[in-house]
Amino acid sequence: MVWERLIREELSGLVPYAPGLREEQVRQRAGRDDICKLSSNEHPDGPFPAAIAAMQAELSTLNRYPEGASTTLREKLAGIHGIPVEQIMVGNGSNELLRLIAQVLIRPGDEIVYPWPSFIVYPTVATMFGATHVVVPLTDGVTYDLEEILAAVTDKTRIVFLCNPNNPTGTFYGRDEFDRFLSRLREDVVLVLDEAYFEFVTAQDYPDGTDYFDGTRPVVVLRTFSKIYSLAGLRIGYGFAPAPLVHAIDCVREPFNVNSVAHAAALASLDDGAEVIRRRAENQEQKTYLYSGFDRLGISWVPSEANFVWIRTERPVEVFDALLEEGVIVRAFGTTPALRVGIGSAEDSRRTIEAFEAVVARLGRI
Numbered sequence: 001m002v003w004e005r006l007i008r009e010e011l012s013g014l015v016p017y018a019p020g021l022r023e024e025q026v027r028q029r030a031g032r033d034d035i036c037k038l039s040s041n042e043h044p045d046g047p048f049p050a051a052i053a054a055m056q057a058e059l060s061t062l063n064r065y066p067e068g069a070s071t072t073l074r075e076k077l078a079g080i081h082g083i084p085v086e087q088i089m090v091g092n093g094s095n096e097l098l099r100l101i102a103q104v105l106i107r108p109g110d111e112i113v114y115p116w117p118s119f120i121v122y123p124t125v126a127t128m129f130g131a132t133h134v135v136v137p138l139t140d141g142v143t144y145d146l147e148e149i150l151a152a153v154t155d156k157t158r159i160v161f162l163c164n165p166n167n168p169t170g171t172f173y174g175r176d177e178f179d180r181f182l183s184r185l186r187e188d189v190v191l192v193l194d195e196a197y198f199e200f201v202t203a204q205d206y207p208d209g210t211d212y213f214d215g216t217r218p219v220v221v222l223r224t225f226s227k228i229y230s231l232a233g234l235r236i237g238y239g240f241a242p243a244p245l246v247h248a249i250d251c252v253r254e255p256f257n258v259n260s261v262a263h264a265a266a267l268a269s270l271d272d273g274a275e276v277i278r279r280r281a282e283n284q285e286q287k288t289y290l291y292s293g294f295d296r297l298g299i300s301w302v303p304s305e306a307n308f309v310w311i312r313t314e315r316p317v318e319v320f321d322a323l324l325e326e327g328v329i330v331r332a333f334g335t336t337p338a339l340r341v342g343i344g345s346a347e348d349s350r351r352t353i354e355a356f357e358a359v360v361a362r363l364g365r366i
């Protein structure tokens with residue numbers, strides 16, 4: 001087959017990203033309209049009102065290309081974080097930034113170290129650019145062990161990806177552990193701190209990546225507008241990185257990688273800090289409700305700093321299917337003995353516990 005010769009052979013192990021099921025796909029199967037989509041760590045509410053107004057205002061000028069270098073947004077982020085504009089990058093989702101970082105840093109045979117289970121895009125970009133995967137399993141499948149990550153770093157390591165809090169387990173590493181790790185990490189390794197769920201965190205000892213960012217050390221901090229800001233459908237994320245890395249990424253990214261509606265929405269969203277605080281508190285409240293519901297049902301769960309909860313089950317496929325019948329979409333990871341349950345509205349939480357009650361009644365102990 002000619003395609004086998006034409007397409008780079010290192011890509012042969014890749015499969016397309018499989019998004020969580022959408023409501024339409026489940027409606028018919030469940031025979032009900034009220035579907036709870038808790039499979040993609042999205043926020044249950046729409047974008048902030050000011051963001052919606054800003055997006056609407058942008059529509060009539062879509063005949064023009066967007067601001068090519070995202071300068072207005074980078075300047076705003078610079079002001080908020082006290083970080084120079086040339087150390088800030090904006091991407092078509094933080095996903096794009098993950099790929100661009102690997103694209104400019106990785107030569108075939110370089111090593112990328114990442115924990116597992118974690119965000120699926122780390123192994124994808126490693127494969128895409130011919131890196132050697134160095135996978136560090138989470139302790140008991142859930143807990144970060146930064147000592148183990150450090151032990152996996154060699155002189156061939158180019159990138160370490162850390163996801164804090166971690167998707168899909170919701171676990172986090174604390175400041176002391178991170179300080180010890182960072183003080184011993186080789187200075188020629190690029191440490192990517194993926195903080196997609198940063199705004200949901202309430203733990204006091206969470207190490208905010210921007211506190212460790214000085215623009216010199218090869219530390220990168222990534223954030224997104226997809227989660228607490230409810231702009232997942234728009235695709236916009238940002239990051240802080242030393243200026244030479246931002247420059248290299250600028251040279252290879254698409255000229256207009258972020259659209260003007262996304263710029264407008266992101267700018268407006270950053271003005272509403274009170275809504276971020278409200279959403280964080282609401283997320284916390286819903287998580288607490290789910291924890292107590294799971295306790296009542298004898299379901300083992302892992303404390304989460306994000307907007308999802310990792311529950312343990314020996315029967316993930318059966319439980320996933322049974323929840324679908326109840327109209328609740330969660331996320332399964334093959335036969336990994338766990339499921340990731342997203343945090344939604346108060347109504348979603350009530351329905352989630354009801355669905356689990358029905359599933360436990362049907363299947364027995366899960």
Ligand SMILES: Cc1ncc(COP(=O)(O)O)c(C=O)c1O
Pocket residue numbers: 040041092093094095096119163167194196223224225226232235236237
């Ligand atoms: C850990 C992590 N990083 C990055 C992303 C990508 O976010 P986006 O590309 O929507 O900004 C996600 C999305 O789910 C994620 O879970």
